[in-house]
Amino acid sequence: MTVLGARLFWARLIYVPAYALGIAYVRTLVWAVSIVGIVLLLVPLF
Structure with missing residues (x-):
């Protein structure tokens, strides 16, 4: 789950050009x- 969350976190970099x-x-x-990626990163903490 954490690895998937880390991969989805890269969507933040795609967001900037899409916004621009x-x-x-x-x-x-x-x-x-x-x-969703950020949530998947936080889930193992709880």
Whole structure:
């Protein structure tokens, strides 16, 4: 789970160009994927 969360965390880097280009739907999808990655990183802590 942690490895998958770390891989999804890289979606944060994709978010920046999507935001700069103004691609609303892709930006929202990338943001949601990155949040799932962060949650997967935090799950093993609890």
